[in-house]
Amino acid sequence: MGNLLNLFYKEPPPPMVLVPPLFDFPPLAARIRMMESSYDMLFGKLALKCLFEDYYEEARHFSTRIMLKPMDDPNVDLIATVNGPLNHKPDENIVGNALFRWQRDVDDPNTFMDLFVSNSEPVLRMRSCVYYPGSGFGAFGTFPLLTNKKRVNSEDYGVMGLRYGSENLSVGATLLPFAYKSPRTAWLVSRMGRLTAGVQYIPTIEKDGADYKDLKNWSCAIGYGLGSSSPLSPSFNFCLELACSSQLIASFYQHVVVQRRVKNPFEDGVVGITNYIDFGFELQTRVDKAESANTGQDSTFQIAASWQANKNFLFKGKVGPLSSSIALAFKSWWKPSFTFGLSAVRDRRTATTGFGFGLRVEDLREARYQRADPNYVMLTPTKEHLAEGILWKTGQRPMLQSDVDFGNFDGLPKELRPIEKIL
Template sequence: MGNLVGSLWSSEPPPPIVLVPPIFDFPPLAARTRMLFPAYDLLFGKLALRCLFEDYFEQAGKLNTRIMLKPIEDPHVDLVATFSGPIDKKSGHDINGNAVLRWQRDLNEPNTFMDLSVSDSEPILCMRSSAYYPKFRLGAFGIFPLVVSNRVYPEDYGVMGLRYGSECLSAGTTFMPFPLSSETPFCAWLVGKTGRLTTGVKFKPLGEGTYRMRLKDLKNWSYTIGYGFGSGSPLNPSFNFSLEVDRNSQLIASFYQHLVVQRRVKNPLEESHVVGITNYVDFGFEFGTRIIGDKSSENLDKSSFQVAASWQANKNFLLKGKFGSLGSSIALAFKSWWNPSVTFSFSAANDSNGRKYGLGLRIEALRQASYERADPNYVMLKPNKEHLAEGVLRNFGKRPMFQSEIESGNYDRLPRELRPLGKIL
C-alpha cells in the first residue's frame, strides 16, 4: 500500500525534447503547377532557387496581399487571390490583382488538376489543366487563354503538351494545336538521372526559318548537368550544383543547399525540458556570363550574379537576405499559425534607384500546421513534432534527432506538407 501511495505522489521529470517547427512554405505554391512546365525548367535546383531569390522580397513601394483559402466542406477546391497596390498615395492608385480557382482530384496527388484564373493583365481569363497517370507514367496538360484582348502570337490561342515521367527519366514536348503553325513543337525536353548526376537538354526554337534550320541552330538549344542529393523533404538536408549552357550564348553556374541544424533554446518562455530547436538554413547563388560576344551589346555587362541566404529560427520567424549585381535586399517575415494562418513580411531593397521598401500580407488555409506539440496517437511524432533527446547535451549539433526514420525513406506517416514532392523526375 505504501509503495502504491508513493508511486502516486512521485513523478519523474519529463525527458528532454528538441522542437522541430514546420516549414514556412512547403510545398511551395509553384510545385502545385509543375506538371504544366518542362521538367528541365524546374530541376537542377531551379525551383528551390526561385523561391529563395523571390519569396518575401516584396515589390518596392507596394503592399502585396495574397489570400489562399480552402473550404472545409470540399477540400478538393481552393482559391488563391493576389492583390498589390502602392503604399504611398502619391505613387498612384494602380491596383493589380488576379485570382485562381483550382480543383484537385486527389489531395495527395497534385499532378491531376484544373484551374481557372482571372486577371487584370493578359490573359484576362485562362484555363489550365493537367492529368497524370502513374500506372503508365504518362501525362497531358494544356494552357488555354479564353479571353485575350488581342491574339498576336500563336501561344495566345493555347498550348498543349505531352510528357513521360519516372524516377530517372523525364521527356516531353509542348505544341500549339491551333492555329496550325510551322513553329510546332513549341518546346521539347529530355532529362535523365543516374545516381546523384542529372543531365538535361531543351529545344525551344526562336526566330524564323524552316524546321530543319532551327534544329541546326545552336541558339535554340540549352544543356544542363547537375550534381545533387536529398529526398525533397524539408526534414532532410539537400545539395545541388549545376552548370547550364543557355542557348549557346550564356554559361550559368548555380548552387543551392538546404541545411537542417539544431541549436540550444534560449527562450525563457519555453519549458525547462525543451533543450533544443531545429532550424532551417538555405543558401544559394547564381552566376551567369556570356560566352559568345555580341558587338551590338558591348556596353552591356557580360556577367551577372546573385547570392541569397535564409534562416528560419522557429515556427514564427524568417530572415532572408540577398545581394547581387543589380542591388541588395533584406526581408523579415513573421507567421502566426492560426487557422487560417497569417504572415506579415517587410522587405527593403537598395539599388541604383535608391532605397525602397515593400510590405506583404498572406492569409492561408492551404497548408496544415504540423508542428511541435505531442500527440500520443500519432506514431511519427518524433520526426516532425517533438523528439526524445536522451543524450542531446552530449551529442548536440552532430546529427538531427529524426535521422533514423527519414534516412530509411519512410515518409508515409509524415504530414502531407512535409513529404517529398513526388517520385516523378
C-alpha cells in the same frame, strides 16, 4: 511503500526537440509542376527561385494574397492576389487576380483543373492537367478563353502538352494546336544516381526551315545533388548550364538543418529547436563574346541566404551587383494563418532605398510543431532515453532521426515529406 511513492512521483519526460513547419512547403509552384518542363524545375531551379524571390516585395509596392479552402470540400481552393504601388501613379495600375482550382486527390496535386481571372492579360484562362502515376504518362493544356487584346499569335489560342515521367526519366513537349510548327518546347531529363542531366529546346529564333538545327534554340545542363527534398533532410545541389549556346550559368543551393538549444518554461523536456538555413548562389556570364556588344551586361551574379528561427520568424537577404535586399517575415499559425512581410531594397545605381510590404492569408496548410527524439539534438542519447521517447504520451510516436536518414517519411505530416520523385 514503493508503489505508494510512485503515485506521487512522476518521472520527467525525456528531452525532446521541437521541429517547426516550413513557412511555405511544398511551394505553390510545385502544384503545377506537371505542366512545366522538368528542365525548368530540376537542377535546384525551383529552390533557387523561392530563395531569390519569395517575400522580396518590389520597392514602394505592396502585395496581398489570400489562399482559402472550404471546410466541406478540401479538393478545391481559391487564391486571390492584389498588387500595386504604394503611391498610385497614372502609369501604374493595381493588378487583381483570382485562381479557382480543383484537384482530383487532396494528396495528389498532379491532376487538376483551374480557372484564372484577372484585370490584365488574359482576362479569363483555363488550365487542365491529367497524370497517370501507373503508366507515367500525362497530358496538359492552357487555353485563354477571354482576352482584352486581339489574338495575333498562335499562343493566344492555347498550348497543349504531353509528357512521360518516372523516377529517373522525364521527356515531354508542348505544342501549339492551331499552328503547324515545330514544338513550342521540348525537354529530356535523366537522373543517374546523384547526377542529373538534361536538354531543352525552345525556338527563340524563328526562321524558314528546320530551326531545331540552330544551336541557339537549345540549352543543356548537368547537376550534382545530395539529399532529398524534405525540409528535415540537408541537401545540396550544384548545376552548370549552357543556355541558348550563349550563356553559361553556374549555381548552387544548399539546405541546412541545424538544432540550437532553448529553454522553454512552458513545456517540460523541450531542450532544442530545429532551424532551417538556406544558401544560394548564381553566376551568369556570356560565352559568345564576338556577338555581345554591351560588355556591362556580359556577366552578373547574385547570392542569397535565409534563416527560419522558428515557426514564426523568417529572415532573408540577397546581394547582387546592382542592388541588395533584406526581408523579414512573421507568420502566425492561426486558422487561417497570417503572414506579414517587410522588405528593403537598396538600389546602387540611384543610391536610394525603397520598402515593400506583403500580407498573406492562408488556409491551405495545417502545419504544426512536431517532436523529435533526443537523437535530433547534440545530446548523448541512450537506449533508455530512446525507449522513453517512444513510450512518452501513448499514441504520439516522435519522429526518429534514423527514419529520416533512411528516407522513411510515412509517419510525418505531408508538410515535412519530400516532394514526389517523379521527374
